[in-house]
Amino acid sequence: xxxxxxxxxxxxxxxxxxxHFHALMNALARxxxxxxxPAALDAPAPLTPELAAVALTLADHEATLWLDETLAASKSVxxxxxxxxxxxxxxxxxxxxxxxxxxxxxxxxxxxxxxxxDEYPDRSTTIIVAVETLAAGGELELAGPGIEDxxxxxLSPRPAGLAxxxxxNRAKFPRGVDLVFVGAREVAALPRTTLVSEV
Amino acid sequence: xxxxxxxxxxxxxxxxxxxxxxxMIRRAILKGIAxxxxxxxxxxxxxxxxxxxxxxxxxxxxAIIGPDDVLKVIDQGSDDTxxxxxxxKFFAKTAGVATTTETKDATIIQxxxxxxxxxxxxxxxxxxxxxxxxxxxxxxxxxxxxxxxHALADYGLMHVKLYEDISRHGHxxxxxxxxxxxxxxYVMNPSPTPKFDNPKMHMSPALQLFxxxxxxxxxxxxxxxxxRSLDFEDHPFEVQKFDKPCALCAATNVYLxxxxxxxxxxxxxxxxxxxxxxxxxxxxHRGELSGEAPHLVGGAA
Numbered sequence: 001x002x003x004x005x006x007x008x009x010x011x012x013x014x015x016x017x018x019x020h021f022h023a024l025m026n027a028l029a030r031x032x033x034x035x036x037x038p039a040a041l042d043a044p045a046p047l048t049p050e051l052a053a054v055a056l057t058l059a060d061h062e063a064t065l066w067l068d069e070t071l072a073a074s075k076s077v078x079x080x081x082x083x084x085x086x087x088x089x090x091x092x093x094x095x096x097x098x099x100x101x102x103x104x105x106x107x108x109x110x111x112x113x114x115x116x117x118d119e120y121p122d123r124s125t126t127i128i129v130a131v132e133t134l135a136a137g138g139e140l141e142l143a144g145p146g147i148e149d150x151x152x153x154x155l156s157p158r159p160a161g162l163a164x165x166x167x168x169n170r171a172k173f174p175r176g177v178d179l180v181f182v183g184a185r186e187v188a189a190l191p192r193t194t195l196v197s198e199v
Numbered sequence: 200x201x202x203x204x205x206x207x208x209x210x211x212x213x214x215x216x217x218x219x220x221x222x223m224i225r226r227a228i229l230k231g232i233a234x235x236x237x238x239x240x241x242x243x244x245x246x247x248x249x250x251x252x253x254x255x256x257x258x259x260x261x262a263i264i265g266p267d268d269v270l271k272v273i274d275q276g277s278d279d280t281x282x283x284x285x286x287x288k289f290f291a292k293t294a295g296v297a298t299t300t301e302t303k304d305a306t307i308i309q310x311x312x313x314x315x316x317x318x319x320x321x322x323x324x325x326x327x328x329x330x331x332x333x334x335x336x337x338x339x340x341x342x343x344x345x346x347x348x349h350a351l352a353d354y355g356l357m358h359v360k361l362y363e364d365i366s367r368h369g370h371x372x373x374x375x376x377x378x379x380x381x382x383x384x385y386v387m388n389p390s391p392t393p394k395f396d397n398p399k400m401h402m403s404p405a406l407q408l409f410x411x412x413x414x415x416x417x418x419x420x421x422x423x424x425x426x427r428s429l430d431f432e433d434h435p436f437e438v439q440k441f442d443k444p445c446a447l448c449a450a451t452n453v454y455l456x457x458x459x460x461x462x463x464x465x466x467x468x469x470x471x472x473x474x475x476x477x478x479x480x481x482x483x484h485r486g487e488l489s490g491e492a493p494h495l496v497g498g499a500a
Contacts, residue, residue, distance in 0.1 A: 014213045018265045021225045025263065028232045029406045029421045058229075060222050097226070118350035122230035122239045145235050145382045146421040148402075174384065178233045191233035193382065193421075 005076060007042040009056050009084040016040070020057040024180065027189040032142045032153035034134050037187040044076035046102045048130045050182035052080070055128075059087040059098055066096030066113075066125070070103040093125065101129045104157045110165045113177045121174035124192075131155045134183040144194040152199075153188065155181050166196045202269045202304050207295025214261040214294040220244055224262035224417065228408060231419035236385030237349070238332050238416040246412065253286060254412030256309050256328035263324065263408070264290065264307060269297045271305035276313035276454070276471035283311070302474050312375075314396040316453050316475040319405035321422060329390040329411040332418065334378045354386045357429060365434055374439065380427045381420055389426075395438045395454045400426040445470045446488040448479035 010016040016038070023035040043052035051071075059065050065087045071077050078089065090096050093113045101107050107129065116124035138154025140163065159165070169176040169192055176192035190196065212218065227241040246254040264270065270290050274283040278300035286309060287298045299305050302315040309326040319325060331337075335345045338356045348356070357378055364372045377394035381387050389397060390409060400407060400420060407420040420426060430436035444451045446467040453475065455468040467488050470476035480489065 014218060015266060017218065017221070018213075018263075021221075022263065022265060025225075025228060025232065025406075028229055029419075058222060058226055060219055062219075062223060063226060119346045120240075121234050121237060122227070124230075126229065126233075145424040146232075148404075148423045174234050174237060178229075193233065193235065 006080055006083050007044055009041055009052075011040070013056075016053075017057045020053050023187050024054065024057065024189070027180065027187045028146075028178065028191050030146045031144065031190050031194040032136070032140075032147065032151045032188060034136055034186050034188045037182060037185055039182075039185060044074065044080050046070050046074060047077040047080065047100075048102065048182065050185070050187065051100050051102065051128055051130050052084075054180065054182065054187075055081055055087070055098065055100060056084050058126075059085040061086045061088065063097040064088045064090045064095060066090050066093050066099040068099070068101045068103055068108075069106060071100055096125045099125050099127045101127060104129060104131060104159050107159045110169050110177050110179075115172060115175045115177065118175065121176070124175065124177055126178045126180060128180045128182060129159065131157060131181050131183050134181055134186055134188045139198055141197045141199045142190070142194050146191070147194070153190075155183070155188070163196050163198045166190065166194070170195060202297040202299040202301075203291075204297040205291040205295055208292045211293040213266075214264050214290065214296075215247075216244065216258065216261045220258075221262045224258055227417040228259065228262065228419065231408070231417050232406070232421050234385075235420055235424050236379075236381030236387040236418060238387075238411075238418045241415055241417050243412045243415040247289075248285070250413040251330065252282060253309070253311055253328035255410030255414075255417070256311070256326050256412075257286060257289070257410075258412060259326045259408050259410035259417060260290065260307060260309050261294075263326075264294055264296060266294070266296065268306045269299050269304055270307050270309065271299050271302060271474075272309045273313055273315070273472075273474075274311045276315075276456070277473045279473065300474050301478075302472075310392075312391050312393075313454070313471060314392060314399045316450075316470070316472045317478075319399075319403055321404045323405040325403075325405050325407050327390040327392075327407065327409045329388065329409045329416070330413070331376075332388055332409065332411040332414050332416040334376075334386050334388040349385060352384060354380075354429075357386060358431075361429060361431070365431070371430065371434060371436075377436075378429050380429060382424050386429070387418060387420075393439065393454055394428065394436075397426070397428045397436070398438065402426075441468060443468055444486060445476060445479075446486045448476045448484045448489070449486040450476065450479055450484070 039049040039053035113125035
């Protein structure tokens with residue numbers, strides 16, 4: 001591996017990590033709202049800049065990363081994430097603090113990730129999924145903490161059986177996973193508290 | 200006073216904490232938001248101030264604050280007490296951020312034991328300094344047991360405590376740190392705010408974050424989340440009532456502080472939220488003692 005094989009992370013790690021965290025915090029606090037996510041970094045394909053920005057903002061030696069098959073198959077992606085985050089990469093999704101999913105079609109079921117325990121529901125996976133588009137309005141109706149009454153949201157492509165999987169995830173509360181969707185320079189999230197119905 | 204920006208002192212990372220610590224706190228905040236009212240353990244750091252001075256709140260603020268934020272810090276509703284002034288200076292020095300005393304201008308409000316009287320907005324985040332995050336701690340000292348009680352949503356102990364209040368005093372005598380149930384699940388300590396402020400937490404447009412430094416816990420209430428003060432059907436939750444308006448600005452339906460005026464029993468009741476009181480006086484509201492009070496207290500004009 002030559003030193004040149006690894007492309008750059010954030011130009012200003014302190015300020016940019018704060019800006020991306022701020023967007024993620026607002027996204028989780030207001031489910032279904034779409035937040036700007038600059039992700040101005042040079043990530044090696046198939047790792048999208050947005051997935052890379054989440055990893056660089058939140059992962060480190062204390063927080064494990066799980067990569068889907070598409071990402072794990074790319075040596076440049078693995079090298080990039082190892083170099084920039086120092087996070088331990090895990091093979092089993094149920095060991096992951098954060099999971100990066102580039103290929104929505106091949107995404108494992110939500111139940112295969114860490115669900116936390118009744119005593120420590122925070123010890124669960126936050127799944128970051130790269131999608132093509134996020135839309136306010138659309139076919140998913142959301143309600144729950146962070147939403148004043150009801151709101152509409154949609155994403156494309158949508159993971160298989162998303163609404164049913166989210167309902168099962170919600171039923172386990174306080175256990176369960178939290179979902180973050182990154183699109184082109186934007187981010188939205190569905191924490192485990194959100195009630196999702198298809199309309 | 201409107202927002203004042205200060206140059207950042209050299210030699211500190213932005214907002215004092217190192218980046219790895221910020222990431223650890225940020226991860227805890229995100230899980231806290233996803234599980235409203237649940238206390239997320241975090242590895243609280245030593246801060247350049249003693250425990251009890253807001254180390255938890257300061258760490259949360261340091262993890263979320265950005266260069267464009269405007270910070271307000273209050274201590275018992277007041278912007279000008281030692282704790283509030285030094286925390287404001289701390290962030291002006293280590294992050295170079297703008298600070299303000301005006302609630303309406305702030306994007307982040309760090310608070311010790313009050314929620315401002317002015318309705319918070321969706322653009323604002325309020326950070327509470329929390330001494331004892333565990334509502335069941337004085338009823339059950341063992342962490343292993345309180346954790347199990349939260350896991351089982353078994354809050355019978357707390358209801359017994361409130362019932363004992365009623366049997367002894369005829370009413371629920373808890374007046375601050377009054378336990379709330381968040382999003383129909385976790386019972387949470389709102390930090391020692393007077394129970395007067397509990398209704399402001401319900402469906403608040405602002406994100407509410409709680410940091411307990413010594414106890415190493417972070418928790419959160421997302422915006423527009425149900426927050427219910429625990430009570431009984433025949434003893435419904437009530438907030439404190441004051442029989443007089445603020446002596447300086449004549450505000451009613453606000454939380455008042457008692458100020459002793461002399462050694463002959465003289466006293467006045469004034470707004471605990473100093474910014475709210477100043478704003479009302481600037482708008483021309485006059486209380487019964489505003490003419491008597493020293494010029495600086497009574498405000499200009």
